[in-house]
Structure formats: C-alpha cells, structure tokens
Amino acid sequence: MNCKQFNSISLEEVLLSLGHYPTKQNEKEAWYLNPFASESQASFKLDKRINAWYLHSEGVGGNNTDFMKKYLNTSVNEILDWAQKQNFSSFHRQRQIIKSEPNYRIDEILDLQNPNLKHYLQGRGLSLKVYDYIKEVRFTIGSKKLYAIGFENLSGGFELRNAFYKGSLLKKDCSLIHLSSNGQGKSNIQDRDVRVIAVFEGFMDALSFIELQKSFAGDILVMNSIALLNKSVEHLKNYHHINLFLDNDTAGIKCKSEIIKSFPEAKDHSGIYSNHKDLNEFLIHRMKNNVSNKTAKQSEKFPQQDKQHVRNQEPEIKNSNGFKRKR
Known part of the structure; x- marks a missing residue:
C-alpha cells in the first residue's frame, strides 16, 4: 500500500478501526471528540465529500496520512505497514473496482481435513467441538495456492485464518x-x-x-x-x-x-x-x-x-x- 491508496480509504473507517465514533453526523460531515486529546465538546470534523479532516481546537487538518502521523507519532513507512494489516473493507472495494478480474479464486470448500489447520486450532485452545462451525477453504492468490480455516459470513464471504495468514475473501459482512x-x-x-x-x-x-x-x-x-x-x-x-x-x-x-x-x-x-x-x-x-x-x-x-x-x-x-x- 502507498500513500495515495491509503488516503483513498474512508477516514470514517480508519477512525472506527481505532475506536473513535462520531458524536453527530450527516451525509456530508461527521464530528468527533478530539482523537489526540481529551475534550468534552467535539471539535474534530470529517468532511466525507473530500475525505479530509480538520481539528478546530488546534487549527490543523489534512488527509489520512496526516492524521496517522499525528495519531501514532511515527514514520510514513510504519503508517503504511499498519494500514496494510488492517484489512480495510473500503480499500478492498476500490481494488475490486480497479481490477476487472480478481487476483484470487476459491478452489474448494470442504469440511476440515488438513492436519496443519487442526494443529493450528489446537494451539488456539480449540477442539473438535468447533468443527461444525468452520470450513477448510482452499484458494489461489496470484499463482500461489493456499489453504485456511474459513468462517462464512451472511453475504457468502469468508474470514480466513491459518498460522501464517489472516484475511478474507469475497464480500465483508457479519x-x-x-x-x-x-x-x-x-x-x-x-x-x-x-x-x-x-x-x-x-x-x-x-x-x-x-x-x-x-x-x-x-x-x-x-x-x-x-x-x-x-x-x-x-x-x-x-x-x-x-x-x-x-x-x-x-x-x-x-x-x-x-x-x-x-x-x-x-x-x-x-x-x-x-x-x-x-x-x-x-x-x-x-x-x-x-x-x-x-x-x-x-x-x-x-x-x-x-x-x-x-x-x-x-x-x-x-x-x-x-x-x-x-x-
């Protein structure tokens, strides 16, 4: 992920991922309590139309990168590394729009069989008791074949986990x-x-x-x-x-x-x-x-x-x- 891609992600979703929620909002804007300091009256404004923020109490603002630089007090590279790990749904939607064909495919969905996945679950403290609620999903990303524990959502998408991979396929949902x-x-x-x-x-x-x-x-x-x-x-x-x-x-x-x-x-x-x-x-x-x-x-x-x-x-x-x- 680069700065242009990160700045195109909905700042509203970035704020949600950090645990910040608007005190009031409409289709054009949202107001938050200061994410950088304590305050009793919301002074942080998110302009949804241009995906930009402005903190009235300090007179500063900018894009997503500017926000995270101030929020984490760290380098741009570390911010982008953090953003890459967050699995932002708005970023996935943009990638799906940009690409006419997804770079992945689901090859097979079956009951849990792979011993590595069973061992992974065991390491997480989970037994045969949970097998009815999960699937083994075999999929390909680019030219790489992978397999993971799959947990289906209401839209037919899957949350995926194995010892080395964390992600999702298809539409994100509860x-x-x-x-x-x-x-x-x-x-x-x-x-x-x-x-x-x-x-x-x-x-x-x-x-x-x-x-x-x-x-x-x-x-x-x-x-x-x-x-x-x-x-x-x-x-x-x-x-x-x-x-x-x-x-x-x-x-x-x-x-x-x-x-x-x-x-x-x-x-x-x-x-x-x-x-x-x-x-x-x-x-x-x-x-x-x-x-x-x-x-x-x-x-x-x-x-x-x-x-x-x-x-x-x-x-x-x-x-x-x-x-x-x-x-």
Missing part, C-alpha cells in the same frame, strides 16, 4: 449462527423467535465461547470488523437479551460503549477475561496453565439457558456457575 442447548448449530437462521444473542468481534473468540460454554441456547453474532458496527447494531434490534464479549483494548471498549448506548440492558462479560485482550487469549492461557474447573479458584459466569423459559419457549439469560480460572 456472521450469524445459532447455537442450541445440545450444541448443534447452523448459520443464517431465518424466521425464528430467538431472543438471546452473544456478540464477538472475531470468529476465534466466538469459537472460544462455543468451546467454553456449557449450556447456551441462542444466536451468536460475529462482527468480523468493528467497521461493521452499524450493521451489527441493526441485527441486535431483533433480540431482547444481548451479551457482549468484545476485546479489552481501546477499540473494543469503545465499540462496547456504543452498543450499550443503543441497548442499555446489554450485559458486558469482558470481566471474565479482564487480564487478557480477548476471549481466545484467555482460553489459550487456561490451556497452557492447565486450568481446570476443579482446581480454579474464581468462578466465571457465562450466559446459560433458563429451563423454565425453555419450557415456555422464551429463552432468557441466566447466570450460573461456569468455568473457573486461577488469579
């Missing part, structure tokens, strides 16, 4: 799967009166939840990018009980705050893994330290189904003793 009390699930559920949902930023955290949970009946929403926050919020309007398992970093905390602002009754479960960046990092820590339910000292409470409401076919979140960890 993922929605249903988890029943007997552990059976399927994706893209339609026309159901499901009231309970658990929300995750990435699919590795969602799989970690499936690995850890004992009895949860409801839907699982994976955002796949915090840039899809608004679309995620639209999905959440269909649920009465919202459980949040977002990352314990700046972006995740701000994303959580935005969801709770829209849904004040949403429950934050990040305290379960408060000493870790996310739920999968917590799961890996448990695995490496051989933390078991019998020997741990602290109770971790996951949302579980309420048997009375199951009988009434109206599931409700109810905390009960779950997994434990060492302090």
Whole structure:
C-alpha cells in the first residue's frame, strides 16, 4: 500500500478501526471528540465529500496520512505497514473496482481435513467441538495456492485464518449462527423467535465461547470488523437479551460503549477475561496453565439457558456457575 491508496480509504473507517465514533453526523460531515486529546465538546470534523479532516481546537487538518502521523507519532513507512494489516473493507472495494478480474479464486470448500489447520486450532485452545462451525477453504492468490480455516459470513464471504495468514475473501459482512442447548448449530437462521444473542468481534473468540460454554441456547453474532458496527447494531434490534464479549483494548471498549448506548440492558462479560485482550487469549492461557474447573479458584459466569423459559419457549439469560480460572 502507498500513500495515495491509503488516503483513498474512508477516514470514517480508519477512525472506527481505532475506536473513535462520531458524536453527530450527516451525509456530508461527521464530528468527533478530539482523537489526540481529551475534550468534552467535539471539535474534530470529517468532511466525507473530500475525505479530509480538520481539528478546530488546534487549527490543523489534512488527509489520512496526516492524521496517522499525528495519531501514532511515527514514520510514513510504519503508517503504511499498519494500514496494510488492517484489512480495510473500503480499500478492498476500490481494488475490486480497479481490477476487472480478481487476483484470487476459491478452489474448494470442504469440511476440515488438513492436519496443519487442526494443529493450528489446537494451539488456539480449540477442539473438535468447533468443527461444525468452520470450513477448510482452499484458494489461489496470484499463482500461489493456499489453504485456511474459513468462517462464512451472511453475504457468502469468508474470514480466513491459518498460522501464517489472516484475511478474507469475497464480500465483508457479519456472521450469524445459532447455537442450541445440545450444541448443534447452523448459520443464517431465518424466521425464528430467538431472543438471546452473544456478540464477538472475531470468529476465534466466538469459537472460544462455543468451546467454553456449557449450556447456551441462542444466536451468536460475529462482527468480523468493528467497521461493521452499524450493521451489527441493526441485527441486535431483533433480540431482547444481548451479551457482549468484545476485546479489552481501546477499540473494543469503545465499540462496547456504543452498543450499550443503543441497548442499555446489554450485559458486558469482558470481566471474565479482564487480564487478557480477548476471549481466545484467555482460553489459550487456561490451556497452557492447565486450568481446570476443579482446581480454579474464581468462578466465571457465562450466559446459560433458563429451563423454565425453555419450557415456555422464551429463552432468557441466566447466570450460573461456569468455568473457573486461577488469579
């Protein structure tokens, strides 16, 4: 990625990736609290028409590169290296418009078979329990043949992971799967009166939840990018009980705050893994330290189904003793 390409990415998406959300906006502009310092009244203006910013409190502004130079206080090369790793959806859309033919193709989608991918999952603390929710995707980028664990989204695209690769293919979107009390699930559920949902930023955290949970009946929403926050919020309007398992970093905390602002009754479960960046990092820590339910000292409470409401076919979140960890 070069400066011209980075500056053509939507600054709104860049700000979202850093955990900054507008206090007010319309089709032409958006206003934010100062991303560089604390303030009580928004003075940072994003002009959506020209994709440029201006900070009224300091009298400075510019393009994406100018913003990140001030935000990260680093070199242009390091900024471009950071941007390349962010997987901005607006950049992918531009590349698709520029290229008449994509430089990749999906060769095969099948149940998980590759021993390297199974070993990778094992290293992330995941077992056979999660295999029903993923695929093995074999694909070609340029002339290079690759394979990865694939997690499908609502638009038929895939989030991809292996030990050396992180990316996505086809259209970027949220993922929605249903988890029943007997552990059976399927994706893209339609026309159901499901009231309970658990929300995750990435699919590795969602799989970690499936690995850890004992009895949860409801839907699982994976955002796949915090840039899809608004679309995620639209999905959440269909649920009465919202459980949040977002990352314990700046972006995740701000994303959580935005969801709770829209849904004040949403429950934050990040305290379960408060000493870790996310739920999968917590799961890996448990695995490496051989933390078991019998020997741990602290109770971790996951949302579980309420048997009375199951009988009434109206599931409700109810905390009960779950997994434990060492302090």
